[in-house]
Amino acid sequence: MTELTTGSATxxxxxxxxxxxxxxxxxxxxxxRRGGDPSGALIELQEVSRWYQVGSSQVRALDGVDLxxxxxxxxxxxxxxxxxxxxxxxxxxxLDTPSDGRYLFRGEAVEKLSDDHLAEVxxxxxxxxxxxxHLLPRGNALENVELPLVYAGVPVAQRRRRARRALERVGLxxxxxxxxxxxxxxxxxxxxxxxxxxxxxxxxxxxxPTGNLDSSTSEEIMELMDELHRGGTTVILVTHETQVAAHxxxxxxxxxxxxxxxxxxxx
Amino acid sequence: MKLREAFAAALGSLSAHAxxxxxATLGVVFGVGAVIAMLSIGxxxxxxxxxxxxxxxxxxxLVRSQEPAEAERREVREKSLGLSLRDSEAILDAVPGVLMVxxxxxxxxxxxLADGVVSRAQVFGVAAHYRQLANLDLAQGRFFDSRxxxxxxxxxxxxxxxxxxxxxxxxxxxxxxxxxDVWLEVVGVLAAGNEQESFEGVALSSSAxxxxxxxxxxxxKFDRDPLASPLSEIVIRLEDEEAGPTVARVVDGLLSRxxxxxxxxxxxxxxxxxxxxxxTQRLFNIVMGCIAGISLLVGxxxxxNIMLATVLERTRxxxxxxxxxxxxxxxxxxxxxxxxxxxxxxxxxxxxxGVLIAKIIAASAQWPTLVEPKAILISVxxxxxxxxxxxxxxxxxxxxxxxxESLRYD
Numbered sequence: 001m002t003e004l005t006t007g008s009a010t011x012x013x014x015x016x017x018x019x020x021x022x023x024x025x026x027x028x029x030x031x032x033r034r035g036g037d038p039s040g041a042l043i044e045l046q047e048v049s050r051w052y053q054v055g056s057s058q059v060r061a062l063d064g065v066d067l068x069x070x071x072x073x074x075x076x077x078x079x080x081x082x083x084x085x086x087x088x089x090x091x092x093x094x095l096d097t098p099s100d101g102r103y104l105f106r107g108e109a110v111e112k113l114s115d116d117h118l119a120e121v122x123x124x125x126x127x128x129x130x131x132x133x134h135l136l137p138r139g140n141a142l143e144n145v146e147l148p149l150v151y152a153g154v155p156v157a158q159r160r161r162r163a164r165r166a167l168e169r170v171g172l173x174x175x176x177x178x179x180x181x182x183x184x185x186x187x188x189x190x191x192x193x194x195x196x197x198x199x200x201x202x203x204x205x206x207x208x209p210t211g212n213l214d215s216s217t218s219e220e221i222m223e224l225m226d227e228l229h230r231g232g233t234t235v236i237l238v239t240h241e242t243q244v245a246a247h248x249x250x251x252x253x254x255x256x257x258x259x260x261x262x263x264x265x266x267x
Numbered sequence: 268m269k270l271r272e273a274f275a276a277a278l279g280s281l282s283a284h285a286x287x288x289x290x291a292t293l294g295v296v297f298g299v300g301a302v303i304a305m306l307s308i309g310x311x312x313x314x315x316x317x318x319x320x321x322x323x324x325x326x327x328x329l330v331r332s333q334e335p336a337e338a339e340r341r342e343v344r345e346k347s348l349g350l351s352l353r354d355s356e357a358i359l360d361a362v363p364g365v366l367m368v369x370x371x372x373x374x375x376x377x378x379x380l381a382d383g384v385v386s387r388a389q390v391f392g393v394a395a396h397y398r399q400l401a402n403l404d405l406a407q408g409r410f411f412d413s414r415x416x417x418x419x420x421x422x423x424x425x426x427x428x429x430x431x432x433x434x435x436x437x438x439x440x441x442x443x444x445x446x447x448d449v450w451l452e453v454v455g456v457l458a459a460g461n462e463q464e465s466f467e468g469v470a471l472s473s474s475a476x477x478x479x480x481x482x483x484x485x486x487x488k489f490d491r492d493p494l495a496s497p498l499s500e501i502v503i504r505l506e507d508e509e510a511g512p513t514v515a516r517v518v519d520g521l522l523s524r525x526x527x528x529x530x531x532x533x534x535x536x537x538x539x540x541x542x543x544x545x546x547t548q549r550l551f552n553i554v555m556g557c558i559a560g561i562s563l564l565v566g567x568x569x570x571x572n573i574m575l576a577t578v579l580e581r582t583r584x585x586x587x588x589x590x591x592x593x594x595x596x597x598x599x600x601x602x603x604x605x606x607x608x609x610x611x612x613x614x615x616x617x618x619x620x621g622v623l624i625a626k627i628i629a630a631s632a633q634w635p636t637l638v639e640p641k642a643i644l645i646s647v648x649x650x651x652x653x654x655x656x657x658x659x660x661x662x663x664x665x666x667x668x669x670x671x672e673s674l675r676y677d
Binding site for chain 2: 090093095096115116119120122123124128130134135136138147148150151152156195199
């Protein structure tokens with residue numbers, strides 16, 4: 001049982017739809033899906049837990065989290081290391097599935113999706129930005145940016161065109177043929193952001209996007225994030241830096257796998 | 268991801284680790300190279316063998332005289348005179364399925380000369396229709412006929428090389444040569460034929476250095492060791508090519524009776540030799556296949572080893588690809604295509620290597636080699652199959668990696 005229910009994401013009144021309403025059975029889940037959707041929430045977590053088996057003991061990384069996020073929000077998830085924020089990000093990004101509870105992404109129950117289906121959701125709906133950039137060292141900027149389109153089955157010519165546009169959008173029009181090793185940290189992160197944006201995702205997930213950057217470059221990257229948010233992208237930052245979190249409109253703090261504070265709920 | 272792109276990506280990632288990829292392919296290169304070299308030696312030997320067996324005549328059965336050991340010679344000859352014209356007549360009369368019989372006697376001359384030129388030569392007395400049975404082709408003139416045979420005519424047909432040595436480039440027709448102390452008139456010259464002297468213990472007569480004269484002349488005009496068998500060979504032409512072994516059995520029974528059980532003759536059935544050659548070849552191919560299989564297996568293990576290392580090293584890359592939407596299938600295909608590419612490149616390099624080895628062997632050991640397209644297709648095909656098979660397990664491991672874990676992997 002969780003004590004904290006986050007309530008509505010954007011202040012709209014939606015009663016906490018948690019509670020044990022028959023977690024199994026197709027009827028119950030359909031009802032829940034229909035119930036979760038009308039508000040237009042992009043993401044809805046209902047009592048989501050994620051635990052890992054380490055030896056004989058069980059580690060609860062997330063413990064009954066309820067969370068609603070509407071499309072277009074700008075959110076910072078904060079917490080010290082071990083608070084469960086990385087686990088939460090992996091779940092939100094459909095890289096992982098909950099051990100218990102429900103995760104509705106655009107009204108669809110993620111925990112019921114097959115591995116292939118999850119890959120399709122990541123490909124079409126989610127853009128990732130990582131602390132250590134996670135670019136493929138052998139490819140140049142263009143090849144890195146077009147990678148999601150390769151798996152979406154987009155033809156080469158169109159892929160190139162869209163990758164160019166995405167790189168121009170993040171201000172890297174001049175360095176498209178450079179390999180990651182020939183780019184500065186800030187430039188690498190811009191390539192990663194361009195890659196995250198190329199499929200026009202409904203959700204941009206950034207895990208410590210400035211963690212490996214100096215402060216002025218960090219500021220540039222955060223301005224880019226702000227800009228993307230203004231352009232209508234839902235942005236979720238995972239960070240432990242308050243300066244970074246300050247850019248977001250809503251701040252969610254995690255502690256020991258639970259939501260300790262949600263600025264949307266408190267005011 | 269389309270296969271063509273996966274292939275291009277595989278080439279890219281292989282060239283990024285050129286040395287390692289080279290080492291990974293070496294097993295396959297040597298495997299395929301060895302297979303092709305060995306197959307080409309086998310094929311060369313086989314085609315040579317077939318040619319030689321054909322030169323004996325597949326539609327013939329040969330009876331060859333076998334001289335008894337010196338010590339028991341006299342004793343043997345009291346029972347049996349050895350292969351003789353009587354045998355040849357008996358075979359023609361009594362054995363069913365025999366079309367023609369030609370006798371042949373080898374004379375061991377102490378001198379063969381013409382126009383003052385002395386040369387080494389093999390001298391045979393043969394029946395007139397021997398030419399048909401032994402598939403001898405004439406370049407010039409005629410072969411002696413049955414009249415010459417009846418008349419004990421002192422005529423001869425000579426092999427091409429011998430004719431050149433004795434008479435130079437002038438036509439030898441009408442000229443004379445002297446074998447021991449018998450003068451013979453040259454009436455014909457043979458076309459160049461096969462040069463091999465023996466095959467699997469069966470002596471082949473090389474016609475290039477030969478002098479042929481009528482068998483009757485040979486038996487009458489030349490002194491022969493009285494204890495030697497009168498004929499050295501009887502060639503039997505069959506009515507039915509397939510009947511070789513059967514006719515040989517009947518001939519054996521007949522001769523055994525005529526020779527009072529003395530084994531002073533030997534039957535040669537080219538048909539059976541061919542069959543035996545095929546069996547030998549099949550055995551050779553099986554042994555070859557095993558060796559090739561082992562070397563390609565080793566090559567496959569090499570590829571698997573490299574692929575496992577690659578998967579481990581590229582765990583993070585796999586995580587990144589999974590995060591941006593690669594399915595397990597995509598990762599699987601990526602790595603299988605990569606090991607396929609390694610084995611294909613290795614196979615092609617192996618073909619070049621194998622052909623080179625075959626050429627070197629042909630040039631240095633004077634062995635005939637024959638690189639057949641079949642050998643190339645089979646060896647490359649097997650190499651590629653081995654590559655794919657040994658790539659499957661590492662690729663599957665890559666595909667089953669957890670995206671979260673692999674992103675965190677350093």
